[in-house]
Amino acid sequence: MNEAxxxxxxxxxxxxxxxxxxxxxxxxxxxIPNLACNLARRTHAPHLQMIYEAGVIGAQPERLPxxxxxxxxxxxxxxxxxxxxxxxxxxxxxxxxVGFLGGAQIDQFGNINATVIGDYFHPKVRLPGSGGxxxxxxxxxxxxxITPHQKRRFPARVDFHTSIGFLKGGDSRAKTGVxxxxxxxxxTNLCILKxxxxxxxxxxxxxxxxxxxxxxxxxxWQLKQAPHVEVTPAPTPEELRILREELDPQRxxx
Amino acid sequence: xxxxxxxxxxxxxxxxxxxxxxxxxxxxxxxxxxxxxxxRQGRKDLTLARATPDLIYDLMVAAGCARKVIFSYSGxxxxxxxxxxxxxxxNGTLEWEEYSHFxxxxxxxxxxxxxxxxxxxxxxxxDLERVNPQYRRVKDPYGGDDVIVVPALNPDVAIxxxxxxxxxxxxxxxxxxxxxxxxxxxxxxxILTAEEIVDESVIRSDPNRTLIPAMIVDAVCxxxxxxxxxxxxxxxxxxxxxYLKWEEISKDEANIKAYLDEWVFGVRDRAEYWQKLGAxxxxxxxxxxxxxxxxxxxxFANE
Numbered sequence: 001m002n003e004a005x006x007x008x009x010x011x012x013x014x015x016x017x018x019x020x021x022x023x024x025x026x027x028x029x030x031x032i033p034n035l036a037c038n039l040a041r042r043t044h045a046p047h048l049q050m051i052y053e054a055g056v057i058g059a060q061p062e063r064l065p066x067x068x069x070x071x072x073x074x075x076x077x078x079x080x081x082x083x084x085x086x087x088x089x090x091x092x093x094x095x096x097x098v099g100f101l102g103g104a105q106i107d108q109f110g111n112i113n114a115t116v117i118g119d120y121f122h123p124k125v126r127l128p129g130s131g132g133x134x135x136x137x138x139x140x141x142x143x144x145x146i147t148p149h150q151k152r153r154f155p156a157r158v159d160f161h162t163s164i165g166f167l168k169g170g171d172s173r174a175k176t177g178v179x180x181x182x183x184x185x186x187x188t189n190l191c192i193l194k195x196x197x198x199x200x201x202x203x204x205x206x207x208x209x210x211x212x213x214x215x216x217x218x219x220x221w222q223l224k225q226a227p228h229v230e231v232t233p234a235p236t237p238e239e240l241r242i243l244r245e246e247l248d249p250q251r252x253x254x
Numbered sequence: 255x256x257x258x259x260x261x262x263x264x265x266x267x268x269x270x271x272x273x274x275x276x277x278x279x280x281x282x283x284x285x286x287x288x289x290x291x292x293x294r295q296g297r298k299d300l301t302l303a304r305a306t307p308d309l310i311y312d313l314m315v316a317a318g319c320a321r322k323v324i325f326s327y328s329g330x331x332x333x334x335x336x337x338x339x340x341x342x343x344x345n346g347t348l349e350w351e352e353y354s355h356f357x358x359x360x361x362x363x364x365x366x367x368x369x370x371x372x373x374x375x376x377x378x379x380x381d382l383e384r385v386n387p388q389y390r391r392v393k394d395p396y397g398g399d400d401v402i403v404v405p406a407l408n409p410d411v412a413i414x415x416x417x418x419x420x421x422x423x424x425x426x427x428x429x430x431x432x433x434x435x436x437x438x439x440x441x442x443x444x445i446l447t448a449e450e451i452v453d454e455s456v457i458r459s460d461p462n463r464t465l466i467p468a469m470i471v472d473a474v475c476x477x478x479x480x481x482x483x484x485x486x487x488x489x490x491x492x493x494x495x496x497y498l499k500w501e502e503i504s505k506d507e508a509n510i511k512a513y514l515d516e517w518v519f520g521v522r523d524r525a526e527y528w529q530k531l532g533a534x535x536x537x538x539x540x541x542x543x544x545x546x547x548x549x550x551x552x553x554f555a556n557e
Contacts, residue, residue, distance in 0.1 A: 030332045054280050054430045065327040066494045069281020074429045076545050082431045083280055084363050087356040092375055115352075120385045126343045128329030130382065131306075136353035155514065164378040170436035176378035177399045209460070224257050 008148065008189035009254050010243055011198075011207055014235045015187045016100075016146050023047045026098040027091065030068050031236055032146050033100035035254070042242050049078075050101055051096065053132040055086045066250055087132070093140050094179055099140030101133055102147055105158045108221045109199050110145065110165020110183035112137065113158035119188060120160060130162050137163030138178040149188035149218045156221040165198025173199060191215050192232065196224070203222070206231040213250045256421040257474045261523065264473035265291045268356055268443045272321075273410040274301040275363075276441060281331060281492070283527030284310050284484035285447050287477050287524040293317045294518060294534040303409055305358045305433060309483065309500050312336040315348060316510045317518070322349035324407070326358040338503045342419025352386055354405065359433050361407035361507065367437040373401035384521055412441030414466060415480050417489065419448040425473025426456075429487025435465045444470050447477040447490050461551075480529040482539070490539040513536065 006014075014034035017094040019025065022045040028037050034050075038061075041048050058078030065072055074080055075107040081089070088095055090169065092213045103114035103126050111226060114133060118124030137143055143165075147153055165183045166173045173182055186193040194204035203215060208231060216223050247252045259267075269275060269292055277285050289310050292436075293302075302311045303324040308331070314320050316338040330338055342348030353361065356374060364372040373392065376399060383389040383402070391400045402407075407409050419425040423446050427434055438444045446466065451474070457464055475544075483493035503513050521527045 010377070054282075054432065056430065066333070066497065067281050069331070069430050069432070069493065071282070071429065071485055071541070072489055079281060080429065080431060082435060083355065083433050084436060086361045087359065092356070120381075123344050126328075126340045128335065129325070129352055130328050130379075131327035131329075132355040134357045134379045134382065135356045135374075136378050138379070139375070161379045161381040167378065169469075173378060177376055178378050210511070242344075 006240055007254065010234045010235060010240060012146050012187050012189055012242050012254065013243060015192060015207070015232055016144060017043065017164065017239070019144055019185055019187070020045050020048055020098065020219060024097040025051060025097050027051050027053065027132075027140060029100050029102070030065055031253055035243065036146070037243050038171050038233060039242055041237065042246065043239065051086070051090065053086060055081045055083050057081070057090070064248060076090065093134055093148055094139065096136075096140045097142065098101070099143045101135035101143050101145045101163060103133070103162060104244075105153060105155055106145055106147060106186060107154070107165075108156050108201055109167060109169050110186065110195060110201055111158050111161050112145070112163045113160045113168065114162040115160040117159055117180045122145065133163045135180070137165070140180050140181055142184045143179050144187040145183055147188055149190040149215065150164065151220055154219045166195060169199040190218065196228070198212075200224065202226055205231055205232050207232050208234045257468075257471060258421055258451065259473050259475060261288060261291050261475040261477055262503060264445045264475050268411045268445055268472060270410070272299045274303055274407040275439045276287070276407075276412045276413055277422050278304075278432065278434045278437040278510045279413045279432055279484060280305060282430040282432060282484065283415040283427070283434065283486060284308060285480050286310055286482060286484060287480040287527070288413045288445065288447055289314060290524075290527070291516045293319060293514070297486065302348055302410050303356050303407060304330065307336060307339055309336070309479045309497065310340045312500075312504060315339050315342055316504065317514055320348060322351070322352045324351045324353075324358070326353045326355045330497060330500055331352050334501055335502075336522055338408045338510070352382065352396055354382065357389070357404050358381070361404045362433055362436035364404070364406035365408040366436045369406060371403040373403050376400065376554045377521055382450050392497045399549050408441060409437070411443045411445060412437040413445045413447065414438050415447045415477075415486070416466065417448070417486060418450040418452045419446055419474055420452055420454045420468070421456070421474055423466070423470035423474045424454070424457045424468045425471075427467040428463060429464045431465065438466045438470055443472045445473045445475065446471050447480045449478055449480070449486050451476045477524050479524055482528070482531070485539075488541065491533070494538060495538075502544065
């Protein structure tokens with residue numbers, strides 16, 4: 001990777017932004033997902049709509065929000081509703097196209113643990129828990145996971161299913177009756193993983209300069225590769241300019 | 255009939271040792287002043303329910319007020335973790351009951367609607383059902399898939415902060431609405447804190463904005479800046495610096511005790527707390543104006 005040209009966070013944001021489509025209704029989180037959505041809106045997806053679990057629809061934040069309930073999300077938004085409404089009318093009813101997820105552990109089938117390391121009742125490390133992710137993972141039409149690529153974050157099995165990807169693979173997700181299609185891509189600083197027909201995450205694309213060996217060394221299971229592993233186009237000067245000059249000029253996240 | 259009382263009287267009357275309390279507000283309108291008063295009055299064995307325990311419950315756990323927490327996301331949003339709450343759970347000194355956000359607010363929705371439980375669609379994430387037996391499954395009587403149900407939550411007292419209310423407790427709220435209304439209707443008693451106390455005619459000028467009616471309110475307290483370091487839309491900004499500093503403030507016994515001594519026990523009330531924050535913080539949290547377009551409700555007086 002050419003470290004001088006862009007850093008790992010910029011690479012993840014730009015690649016996440018490229019996965020978003022014009023007109024997507026996106027359930028956004030703060031930080032990287034927020035930047036990815038704003039970048040997509042300023043490039044190829046001007047009609048992407050940002051929706052926050054705090055109950056804000058069509059936010060146009062004037063500054064980078066630190067929290068998911070920042071007042072800048074409200075001023076100038078299209079609508080504000082209660083949390084019950086956002087989770088029932090918008091998410092459970094099936095009106096959300098894209099959800100972003102993250103967590104301490106992501107496994108071979110895209111299941112996520114954001115709850116606990118070790119035994120639930122005698123935790124080694126207690127993590128924040130589900131928040132909205134349990135329902136987002138189940139009911140958004142498609143989900144994306146953005147995370148740095150480290151071995152401890154990619155175990156073969158998670159300690160706790162905070163939210164599900166493809167469970168044990170095969171038809172095990174479909175059998176639960178959840179409406180969403182599940183995780184469609186995991187964007188890391190090394191590569192993009194995508195589920196195969198069995199719901200197993202496999203290497204779909206490498207970022208410029210990254211190798212399969214490097215990805216495998218940071219993954220807790222025997223990683224399979226797509227028949228044609230692609231190389232993601234390097235971040236363009238324009239993408240980097242928008243990110244650095246317009247979206248995060250104080251470099252809070254990037 | 256006016257229900258205006260001082261905040262300390264309201265806490266004295268409606269918050270008792272062993273109660274379940276719900277200090278409402280999703281990031282917005284979190285009633286920190288009320289919780290500082292509960293700590294000053296030394297309440298014990300409380301069950302603290304909130305979707306996001308936030309700094310407000312971390313402080314209560316550190317101050318020794320809590321027996322149990324009921325929550326759905328126990329982090330410092332956008333920053334990190336809540337040390338006292340996390341360690342209480344890890345050490346087994348704090349009881350807890352955990353939901354997803356939707357599970358938590360569905361409990362309030364059931365409580366607020368006078369229903370025994372609320373159904374939700376399945377999510378496939380059965381681990382939380384396994385560890386929290388309050389999650390149950392019910393057969394859809396109309397022949398569809400089983401639904402997940404959670405029981406009604408009816409806190410002993412809800413504390414709800416609002417922009418403006420009349421002296422009886424009819425309250426206008428705008429900005430992020432979180433679970434303010436659900437918590438108020440679900441609770442047995444409601445303490446309302448307000449940035450401004452206004453005449454009933456102001457409330458009547460915009461009835462669509464009245465999310466909490468006087469009939470469910472027990473006490474109305476005039477507490478400007480009640481929500482700091484959280485915020486009140488249109489009144490003052492969220493103190494993100496404080497949220498970032500929480501890691502340090504709550505780092506250990508000595509630091510949190512120093513904070514409690516200075517900012518909770520060391521001040522009489524919120525007015526003194528706000529003065530103590532000083533001019534620099536006041537100006538940092540100042541928000542400019544962005545007014546909505548007025549609406550015409552129509553006049554139907556005989557002319």
